Amino acid sequence: MTIEVRRYTAEDASPWDAFLKASKNGTFLLQRGFMDYHADRFQDHSLLIFEDGRLLAVMPANADGTVLNSHGGLTYGGVVSGAKMSAERMLAVFDALAAYLRAAGFTEVNYKAVPYIYHSQPADEDIYALFRHGAQAVRTDVSATIAIPHRLPFGSGKKDGLRKARKAGLEIRESTGWSACWALLTRVLGDRHNARPVHSETEIQLLASRFPDRIRMFGAFESDQMVSALVIFDCGRTVHVQYIASSEQGRRKGGVDMIVHHLLEEVFADRAWFDFGISTTDQGRELNAGLAKQKEMFGARSTVYQQFRWQLA
Structure with a gap:
């Protein structure tokens, strides 16, 4: 087989997205309409990988000097491949990647593997290829994930x-009231964690307009007042909770509990995984035990998001 690696250009957007949609480990977060919303913050150096002239894989990436990140603005984004990818092919892909990256002046790759819960078919060939090339695991974050078909009880x-929410008469419904959600989320993150949402209100509205079936928001309402909200990134088999916000009133009345129950029972009952996201800080070295416990009380258990450092010298 002949493997060729080429840098992504804007003209490749359509074939890139078409390949992502048919891949075995890609999600909409790796489509160009999502990646490019913050293109001004990163020097894109995404890659297309061909076998005998046919697109075999893609790799979202950005350059930071002589370091290639896959991708600095994304939670994950290693080599994304189709159903024909095999262990032997992936070894050839990494040989070609190493040659291309060295020739382009890169000395190191920070690699974020796509967690298995986002795979439609097993796709850990890249983990094996990283091992063969001497890459080292440098970060492991713990997430909390519910196996929806076999979920544990609350x-x-x-x-x-949930009982309090029902007694209070909270109403759960999908909403496009992003301004109300972001006001609530910004206040909660600022007051409780001295932090801000990763996405601004303008950015989330832009992304939701581009992916209206993928980026969704569900609220708990009392007399039309939003007291709790979850922002969902719908990745197909896996539903990812991007943001959780709840006012003091929502916390007292179980707003988040009722939203999660509604999503598991009705909206996403046919999916495989419901992922709450990571509960770790300091590059994975510190576990927020209280946050992890809150997620585990929904019946979630641990999955990991891994990062590797691949020295090219």
Whole structure:
């Protein structure tokens, strides 16, 4: 087989997106309409990989001096491949990647593997190829994920929250009221964590307009007032919770508990995984035990997001 690696250009957007949609480990976060919303912050150096002239794989990436990140603005984004990718082919792909990257002046790759819960078919060939090329695991973040078809029951605290929400008459519905959600989210993150949302209100509205079936928001309402909200990134088999926000009133009345129950029972009951996201800081070295416990009380258990450092010298 002849493997060729070429840098992405804007003219490649359509074949890139078409390949992503048919891949075994790509999600809409790796489509150009999502990646390019923050193109001004990163020097894009994404790659297309061909076998005998036919597109075999793609790799979202950005350059930072002599370091290639896959991708600095994304949670994950290693080599994305189709159903024909095999272990032997991936070894050839990494040989070609190494040759291309060295010739382009790169000395190191920070590699974010796509977690298995986002795979439609097993796709860990890249992990093996990284091992063969001497890459080292440098970061492991712990996420909390519910196996929807075989989910564990809510813990007692979440059951109590659900009872309170029902007693209070909270109404759960999907909403496009992004301004109300972002006001709530910004206030909660600022007051409780001295932080801000990763996306501005303008950015999330732009992304939601580009991916209206993928980026969705569900709120708990009391007399038309949003007291709790979850922002969902719908990645197909896996549903990812991007943001959770709840006012003091929403916390007292179990707003988040009722939203999660509604999503698991009705909206996403036919999916495989419901992922709450990571509960770690300091490059994965510190576990926020309280946050992890809150997610585990919904019946979630641990999955990991891994990063590798591949020295090219």
